[in-house]
Amino acid sequence: LAKTTQPISMDSYEGQEVNITCSHNNIATNDYITWYQQFPSQGPRFIIQGYKTKVTNEVASLFIPADRKSSTLSLPRVSLSDTAVYYCLVGDPISSGSARQLTFGSGTQLTVLP
Amino acid sequence: ETGVTQSPTHLIKTRGQQVTLRCSSQSGHNTVSWYQQALGQGPQFIFQYYREEENGRGNFPPRFSGLQFPNYSSELNVNALELDDSALYLCASSLDGGSAGELFFGEGSRLTVL
Numbered sequence: 001l002a003k004t005t006q007p008i009s010m011d012s013y014e015g016q017e018v019n020i021t022c023s024h025n026n027i028a029t030n031d032y033i034t035w036y037q038q039f040p041s042q043g044p045r046f047i048i049q050g051y052k053t054k055v056t057n058e059v060a061s062l063f064i065p066a067d068r069k070s071s072t073l074s075l076p077r078v079s080l081s082d083t084a085v086y087y088c089l090v091g092d093p094i095s096s097g098s099a100r101q102l103t104f105g106s107g108t109q110l111t112v113l114p
Numbered sequence: 115e116t117g118v119t120q121s122p123t124h125l126i127k128t129r130g131q132q133v134t135l136r137c138s139s140q141s142g143h144n145t146v147s148w149y150q151q152a153l154g155q156g157p158q159f160i161f162q163y164y165r166e167e168e169n170g171r172g173n174f175p176p177r178f179s180g181l182q183f184p185n186y187s188s189e190l191n192v193n194a195l196e197l198d199d200s201a202l203y204l205c206a207s208s209l210d211g212g213s214a215g216e217l218f219f220g221e222g223s224r225l226t227v228l
Contacts, residue, residue, distance in 0.1 A: 034216075043118075043204050043219025044157065087156055102217065104149075104156030 004088045009109040018075045020108050022088030025069050030092045033064060033071045038085045038107070047086075048073070075110075083112045117141060118207050118220035126226045127195050135190040135223045137205030146188040147217070148180060149204040157204055163188055192225075200227045 005023040012018045024033070032051050036044035048055055050062040050071070061074040075082060085107040117140035127133050139146050145164045149157035159172035163182035177193040186207075192199055202224050206217040 041202070041222070041224070043206070043222055044217075045219070046216040049216070102147075102157075102159060104158070106154075106156050 003103070004090055004105045006086075006088050006105060006108045008106065009111070011111050011113060012078055013113050014079055015077050018078050018082075018110060018112075020073045020075075020086055020088075020110065021070060022073070023070045024088070024090045027068050027090050028092070031090045032092065033062065033068075034089045034091070034102075035060070035062065035073045036087045036089065036104075038087065044087060044104075078110075078112045080112050080114060083110060085109050118205060118218050120203075120205050120220035120223050122223055123221065124224045124226075126228060128228050129195055129197060131195050131227075132191065132193045133195060133225060135192075135203050135205075135225070137188045137190070137207075137220060139186045139188065139205075139207030140218050143207035143209050143218070144186050145208045146182055146186065147206045147208075148188070148190045149206065149219075150174070150199075151202040151204060151222070152198075153201070160190070195227045197227050200225060 032049055034049040035047040037047050038044040048057055048060045048062045050064055052064050052068060055062045063072040087104050087107040089102050091102055119138045121136045137146060147162035148160040150160055151157040160174050160178055161168055161171040161180055166182045179191045180189060182188045190203060202222040204219050204222045206219045208217050
């Protein structure tokens with residue numbers, strides 16, 4: 001399982017764009033990169049997933065360079081409610097009956113200030 | 115809301131006791147995985163059940179066991195509780211082979227061992 005490294009914490013202000021970078025130097029060919037968001041005392045919530053280049057959905061963008069050894073989650077115009085822990089995970093999402101063990105690191109605590 | 119429900123939400127046990135936690139997966143999902151999240155840490159994979167069979171296990175001792183029922187709901191059982199078992203226990207459901215690889219987490223069961 002590919003190990004990931006993220007900053008422990010980040011601070012931002014409301015309305016700013018936030019970029020959280022994750023390193024995954026030993027990512028495998030079949031691995032996808034997935035980001036989850038977690039609020040205190042709640043289960044993690046899927047944000048976005050990608051394999052290469054750029055993926056965008058209604059809440060975030062995910063940038064993955066050609067070597068795929070890192071990825072950057074971009075949150076546009078954050079608000080106070082975006083204060084949460086963000087986890088970067090690497091793994092093969094297509095399990096077809098085999099265990100899909102996700103390895104969560106310690107995540108990045110994002111604090112959005114007014 | 116993910117459609118994954120867990121019970122109980124909170125419980126207190128004493129060392130040496132046994133506990134059973136329950137999870138109802140999202141409708142149509144045939145795979146359930148369980149995670150342990152200690153305070154300040156990321157979730158750690160315990161095991162996964164696919165169509166009533168355990169098909170993957172993390173680094174947890176045998177006193178952590180589980181079941182998946184024909185309706186795909188699941189139980190996590192922990193015997194001989196230890197103080198370090200105090201944690202948030204998260205259940206996640208998914209449809210194996212799904213296109214997005216997204217896991218849907220419940221809100222968790224907070225276990226305190228005294």
